[in-house]
Amino acid sequence: MKKIYILILATAFLTGCEDLFSPAIEDHKSIETGHEDPVFAVGILGNAYTRNPYNSQSFNDVATDDAVTNQTGDSFLKMATGGWTSANNNMEQWGTCKMAIQYLNLFLEQVGSVSFADDERINKMFIDRHRGEALGLRAMNMFYLIQAHGGWTANGELLGVPNITASENVDSDFNRPRDTFEDCVKQIYNDVEMALSLLPLDYEDITSDMEIPQRYKIDGVNVSEYNRVFGKQMRTRMSGRIAMAFRAKAALLAASPAFAQGTTVTWEDAAIYNGELLDMIGGISGLDPKGNTWYKNKDEIDNLGAGENPKEMLWRNGKSTSDYGLEQNQFPPSLYGRGQVNPTQNLVDAFPMANGYPITMNESNYDANNPYVNRDPRLNLYIVVNGSTMGHNNAVINTATDNTDNDDGLNKENGYSTRTGYYLRKHLREDVYLSSTTQNGQPHYSPRIRYTEIFLNYAEAANEAWGPTGSGEYDFSAYDVIKAIRQRAGVGADNGDAYLESIKNDQAKMRELIRNERRLELCFEGFRFWDMRRWKLNLNETAKGIQITGNTYKVIDVENRKYEPYMTYGPIPYSEILKYNALEQNQGW
Secondary structure, X not given: OHHHHHHHHHHHHHHHOHHHHOOOOOOOOOHHHHXXXXXXXXXXXXXXXXXXXXXXOOOHHHHOOOEEEOOOOOHHHHHHHHHOEOOEOOOOOHHHHHHHHHHHHHHHHHHHHOOOOOOHHHHHHHHXXXXXXXXXHHHHHHHHHHHHHOEEEOOOOEEOOOOOOOOOOOOOOOOOOOOEHHHHHHHHHHHHHHHHOOOOOOOOOOOOHHHOOHHHHOOOOOHHXXXXXXXXXXXXXXXXXXXXXXXXXXXXXXXXXXXXXXXXXXXXXXXXXXXXXXXXXXXXXXXXOOHHHHHHOHHHHHOOOOOOOOOOEEEEOOOOOOEOHHHHHHOOHHHOOOOOEEEOHHHHHHOOEOOOOOOOOHHHOOOOOOOOOOEOHHHHHHEEOOOOEEOOOOEEOOOOOOOOOOOOOOOOOOOOOOOOOOEEOOOOOOOOEEOOOOEEOEOOOOEEEEHHHHHHHHHHHHHHHHOOOOOOOOOOOHHHHHHHHHHHHOOOOOOOOHHHHHHOOOHHHHHHHHHHHHHHHOOOOOOHHHHHHHOOOOOOOOEEEEEEEOOEEEEEEEEOOXXXXXXXXXXXXXXXXXXXXXXXXXOOO
16 A cells, blocks of 8 residues: 555656656747837847946956055955956956847847837837947947957957857857957947947937938928937937947047057047047037036936936936945945045055146145145045045044044054055045944946046047147147146146146157046046056056154055066956867967
8 A cells, every 4th residue: 555655646746747857838039029029129139238347336446556455355456466367357348248249239130120119100210229229339349348358469460359240049150260459440430330320419309390310301200209219218328429439439449559550540530539529519618617526516416317417427327316335335434434445655646736747846846744735636536635524524534554543544453444545535425424323325326438538538649649739620639628627627727737838749748647637537437457558558566555653654565566568458268268269369368
């Protein structure tokens, strides 16, 4: 009987678990499903949006001479101190961006068959917009790929990545060689040109039939129908203006010293592509007077409507409603923060005096025994120095070694104090309140592309192409841009910026100033890592700090950098090199 019971139970079990042996039909949708399911189709496009590397803030500055971190397990710290390999690469974009391009290629091949609307005229507009978005996003992802993985091989070739413009499947040949860097740049240009033929410059509601593009006007499209597809509800999506910005960024990269010998892209090309974006906003007059405080402009942030851009922003991430994560990570410990990013003395020394002169020049009147007095106002705007006030109650932050009042002093044993004598202020809302029991957040957003970046791109390229005061086809020069940016910052206000005037006809000195202004204006926004490499600068400057005891200021070494010369260019992932013998690695990796 026991055997019979076991047999009955086993039979019942096997019958109930039939699917274990004969699985039911899987609920997997084919790509063609999107033809009649536009939500599914747009989801494929949306997958590429979610893979934007700038969807969140990265503090890779701690892998440069601008900052260190007090987090001993930080991956950027390990990278900067000798742990960067082709198998362990924090800056890798290969997997993410190549996957985004695969989704975009799938979408581009199918979008023409998708039914977004019953009305053929409106459906045509939807198809055009989505195709334009996909092309712009493909250009964006190619830019991030060649920035992270483009480089010279042992054979003396400047290569980019495999340029894949068709979707891949199980029957595809994945063992593809890398295309040249030049061909990858050309692909960006081509995708942007096609995107511009399909997208509006910006997504805004129109009010007149005169504003409807001719290709839709001849179909009888009216204002409300046009706005349904291209109106303001689509803000934050890839637009014509954003696509143009990635073409401009790619041109600057290709013209830079690290890549120029391997491409036909010129500094003039880069100046023109960046200049056309600035011309659209009125040139120098388009520089936002509050653009350097974008992260703390309370009224502007609080009142920012859905998808709206402040004047400083060309493209931005969405706005949070009430957040305190950044402050919790970056406030000094006396304000219940973790003080994770510590600006270096190297960066502090890069800020000039308020009169505009570098602190290394006699005309600056810099006092090493009183180093924070009469400095460029941006120093205290972006960095917390000893004696600064911070937070909702203007607490004094004391970073001295002999500080016994609180936990903010240099290298305190709490694990959250500064290693350099400085704390981060940029990005933070100081009206966030933190305590041991309470956290009150504030709205935040982060930029993807700021106009200040485009102004600095133009200044760099224009100086190289036409000299400091040359302007090509525009009515503003590199000198004009730098003068406007420094005026906005309050630099040289009392002496007509005598230092800038003294170098306005010297291309080499203007190059040095432009690079320094870029370092200051874009600090802690993820630029320094890439800028040092495309300029072929020394990557091994020791990160320094300041040790303050009483009235004595002593510069100290904080962290040695350990980069090899070949690390000007990032590697192709080691796993890909193992799998595909057609892939050639960048030299040294």
